Amino acid sequence: MPRPAYFVAMKPRLHAEDPVADPGFETLCAHFGEDPAGQFGAASVPIYQTSTFIYPDAEAFEARRGPDTPHYDYTRGGNPTAAVLEAKLARLERGAWAESFGSGMGAISAAINLAVRSDAHVVCVGNVYSPTSAYLRHIERFGVRTTFVRDVDPQAFIDAITPATRLMYLESPTTGLFEILDVRAITSVCRERGIVTIFDNSCASSLFQSPLEMGCDLVVHSATKYIGGHSDVVAGMVIGRDERLRDRLFREIELCGATLDPFAAWLLVRGLRTLALRMRHHEQAALTVALVLSGHQAVRKVHHPGLESHPQHTLAKSQMRGFSSLFSFELVDQSREATLTFLNRLRLFRQGVSWGGHESLAIGGRLFGGPNPQSRVIRLHCGLESIPDLVADVVQALA
Structure with missing residues (x-):
């Protein structure tokens, strides 16, 4: 087979072996x-x-x-x-x-x-x-x-x-x-x-x-x-x-x-x-906060596949071994003012793009393409802070 016009050396591949039998x-x-x-x-x-x-x-x-x-x-x-x-x-x-x-x-x-x-x-x-x-x-x-x-x-x-x-x-x-x-x-x-x-x-x-x-x-x-x-x-x-x-x-x-x-x-x-250690903390933090929000009178709906209330919870359990730091929810009051008020009251959850880091983040806005295109959802990334502190933060922001 002729070489392409621009040919480069192929890099070595690292041939690694498992450090022990059947490693975790x-x-x-x-x-x-x-x-x-x-x-x-x-x-x-x-x-x-x-x-x-x-x-x-x-x-x-x-x-x-x-x-x-x-x-x-x-x-x-x-x-x-x-x-x-x-x-x-x-x-x-x-x-x-x-x-x-x-x-x-x-x-x-x-x-x-x-x-x-x-x-x-x-x-x-x-x-x-x-x-x-x-x-x-x-x-x-x-x-x-x-x-x-x-x-x-x-x-x-x-x-x-x-x-x-x-x-x-x-x-x-x-x-x-x-x-x-x-x-x-x-x-x-x-x-x-x-x-x-x-x-x-x-x-x-x-x-x-x-x-x-x-x-x-x-x-x-x-x-x-x-x-x-x-x-x-x-x-x-x-x-x-x-x-x-x-x-x-x-x-x-x-x-x-x-x-x-x-x-x-x-x-x-x-x-x-430290990925596994962090992910398990992220998972527990997000599930705990999601459960609290799902029972709060100011919250209309929580979107977290780890909750039994999620419509595809059974499918999620069949494909996944756990859940991450992320989920979203909708306030009963769907006004822009209510969303901004909640976000501005948060103390530990900072506002910023991305997720996956040590710091908890929150963003809010309209969800385009969902079942209700006019819905305002708030997405939370639960970081590595104390879980009771994260729960207290969202509860006080909803007060």
Whole structure:
């Protein structure tokens, strides 16, 4: 097969082994992909803060282009610090490989790009991460059309498929309303028809959900959120079910340049060491606050799939091993003034975009595309503060 016009060296793949037989999630986070003996005994993964990798002689430099002799060449195409992160995420997501990016949208756009062409059709969940929907609309200028499905019934997704459909893009829980999709029912049809399925697992995390095992081809993460966990890094990840799409994604990385820098990769490796501990606190905090809100007279509805009152609670339990920091709710008083009053009374919950960090966050506004487009919802991210303090904060803000 002839080489493409722009040929780059393929980076080495880190072949890691489980540290013990049948390791738990926490053990994988702590040790998988690491080799202290090969890094002078350092307990922390080294930061290879370099743009260029030097070769000992001209023959070695020339050999880097061989298909059977991959080498680090230039950090845009791979870095040893990022390789540890990628090995961990591939193992945690139960995938074959992972690639890192300089932002969540870098990962999402690259994954979408590898699946579509100028005449492609995309089916996407309606209540999706808003930058994702914006990107899908952005590439309409290249002839890519998207159908946004506002229903959670899997048949609605199947009915939206056309002969031109190349990509199914899913989130579950969904953004805003935290609806649950029957992932297996959708992916089984996609696999029969040769449609690539991408799943954004940022909301649930690798600890609580495994989309690849439910038939998805690619998983994307905004690693800025739970993987980093401290609101101090911007990054993204793509994890693949098998080798089919890896080379195509690598071309997107090389030619679009959404590279993760080595220090950011190190921060994410550090974040993974405490991921399970943080996620369990996030889960308990959010469930506790959601239960309190569900019984409050000022609250009309709570959207949390971990509550038995959620219409898809049973489906959620069948697909997920736990729940995250996020949920939303609606006030009885749906006026803008009531929403702003509640938000401004909060003391621990700060107002800001994103989520997944140590600090609790709250945002509010109209929910577009839900069952009632005029509904005002308030989304909470329950951070790592004391759970009784978080409960007290929302209760006093509702008073």
